[in-house]
């Protein structure tokens with residue numbers, strides 16, 4: 001099992017996070033349209049972003065997770081959400097994505113939220129099965145036809 005931890009963004013880790021690779025066909029799922037549009041209006045102070053590093057691989061950056069925590073956001077699905085999670089192509093399938101979601105869940109708990117949400121696009125190569133495996137239940141759809149999932153902060 002990997003020896004994972006979160007790190008705040010720094011000059012080193014930002015470059016590494018931007019260099020994370022995807023598996024063929026995953027590009028189209030990385031930023032659902034709802035997030036692309038909402039990004040223009042999001043207050044940077046509500047963004048929470050971390051890289052995931054693996055101490056067993058000389059602190060290699062193996063993933064990236066970004067959340068938004070804004071209790072005043074007009075849309076429920078953006079109040080406490082997984083904005084983005086991605087794991088390097090070579091490191092997928094080892095539990096790193098799950099680690100990232102749990103970390104975001106812990107952050108939400110600490111901030112007093114009782115649930116987190118995620119938005120994803122449907123598709124065989126998309127992250128829907130991953131979010132379901134993490135415990136998200138689909139509760140609706142966005143105006144762009146994407147799934148909205150919810151996970152209770154236990």
Ligand SMILES: CC(C)(COP(=O)(O)OP(=O)(O)OC[C@H]1O[C@@H](n2cnc3c(N)ncnc32)[C@H](O)[C@@H]1OP(=O)(O)O)[C@@H](O)C(=O)NCCC(=O)NCCS
Pocket residue numbers: 022026029030031083084085086087088091092093094095096097098099120124125126127129130131133134
């Ligand atoms: C989605 C993603 C973050 C998952 O990360 P990961 O580290 O591979 O996920 P995990 O290893 O923690 O997988 C957890 C579970 O989900 C399942 N899972 C993960 N990706 C899956 C997929 N594409 N299809 C089906 N099941 C999947 C795993 O099999 C595992 O199930 P298990 O507990 O029964 O073994 C990763 O595939 C990725 O970076 N995708 C591209 C970017 C993206 O689409 N991000 C989401 C939108 S921002």
